[in-house]
Amino acid sequence: MKLGKTIWNELNALAAKVELIDHESGAVRFKHGTTQAEIDAVNAILALHNPLAEDPQEAADNAATAAAKSDNVIQYLVTHTPAECAAYVNANVNNLADAKAFLGKVAMALSVLARREFR
Numbered sequence: 431m432k433l434g435k436t437i438w439n440e441l442n443a444l445a446a447k448v449e450l451i452d453h454e455s456g457a458v459r460f461k462h463g464t465t466q467a468e469i470d471a472v473n474a475i476l477a478l479h480n481p482l483a484e485d486p487q488e489a490a491d492n493a494a495t496a497a498a499k500s501d502n503v504i505q506y507l508v509t510h511t512p513a514e515c516a517a518y519v520n521a522n523v524n525n526l527a528d529a530k531a532f533l534g535k536v537a538m539a540l541s542v543l544a545r546r547e548f549r
């Protein structure tokens with residue numbers, strides 16, 4: 431990450447807290463006595479300009495995908511045949527609360543798939 435004049439201007443007074451920045455990796459070494467709040471502020475400014483940083487929407491999509499992949503019901507639906515999934519619903523969805531819980535899981539899976547397909 432190359433740090434141009436714009437970034438140094440954004441750092442403003444915080445630039446005085448920076449001892450060294452590796453322009454290739456973006457790693458920062460701070461001067462002795464720099465507070466955690468100052469470190470966090472510098473890192474936040476640098477993150478805004480990092481072309482390798484993950485897009486916030488992509489991060490949210492990845493988190494949703496991870497949550498769906500770790501869900502037992504969704505994993506069952508992924509690893510079983512349509513007939514087995516129908517049997518699962520018949521055996522496990524017995525009342526309104528069960529139906530709401532199951533629909534919530536199906537909505538989670540559909541959301542993950544739709545985000546991939548329609549963005």
